[in-house]
Amino acid sequence: MLAPAMSVRPSLGHGVGLRLTHYDRILAPGADGSDGSLAGDLGVELVEVVTENFFGPGGTVPGGRPRAVLERVRAQVPVALHGVSLGVGSVDPPPEEYLRALRTVVDWIEPAIVSDHLCWGSVGGHYAHDLLPLPYREDAIAVAVDNVGRAQDALGRRILLENVSSYAAIGGGTMPEWEFLMEVARRADCLVLLDINNIVVNAKNHGFDALDYLAGVDGDRVWQFHLAGHTDRGAYKFDDHVGPVPDEVWSLYEAAVARFGEVASIVEWDQEVPPWEVLRAQAERARDLAAALVGGEA
């Protein structure tokens, strides 16, 4: 069993999501600081990686470039492990082999944060490879709470659940999305990764006020933010993680910092991924905005 009380939100700073295109930058000679150059400085305070990219064969620690990259990053900054396959909303519980592989990576990297999404993605052993939204209903809460409990028991630690973007309401649920998220988090005693971009996207797609979302969230459980870009297609917003973080997302980020205080943030950029230094500048903006709002040093 986990200790019943939540611990205090750690100060992990601001960083970026590592993508395959950055591996050369991370592995460049001297990029570990071994030649005394500043190239060893990643220039961010936190790095997030997609957990499953670091599953080795048969649930072992990976070899080759993935191992070298993640060990070099971890030697410099805390790491956030961000999974995409736990599927806590799927009726089938997470496979034991998945949980064992996850535990292997956690024991290896000792991440500051372990997260996945509040969504479903499989039925009867068939995987959609997508982050599918859930109906905001009691039965869906019960399934997610059970599965989060299984994951937390397997890992011996709390995980963070992320709110996902969606384009249509399904399943006839009546509660607001934020109430669903917080009910799962409270009953499972897990933490929350609040994706600010997904709130902006869903506010447009489902016709709610993004500030109402923030007002319905218990800040004590929010340990991380995601920031990202999207495409406005007129009738709806498409969550494609392309381009720099748009002004509307920065504005909601500022409102979130004003409400919850400084929270660790990660910039996600998944299409037309730019060089590391461009991403790093986005993380610096997140850090500077938070510092200006909470009175710290920029």
Ligand SMILES: [Fe+2]
């Ligand atoms: Fe996200």
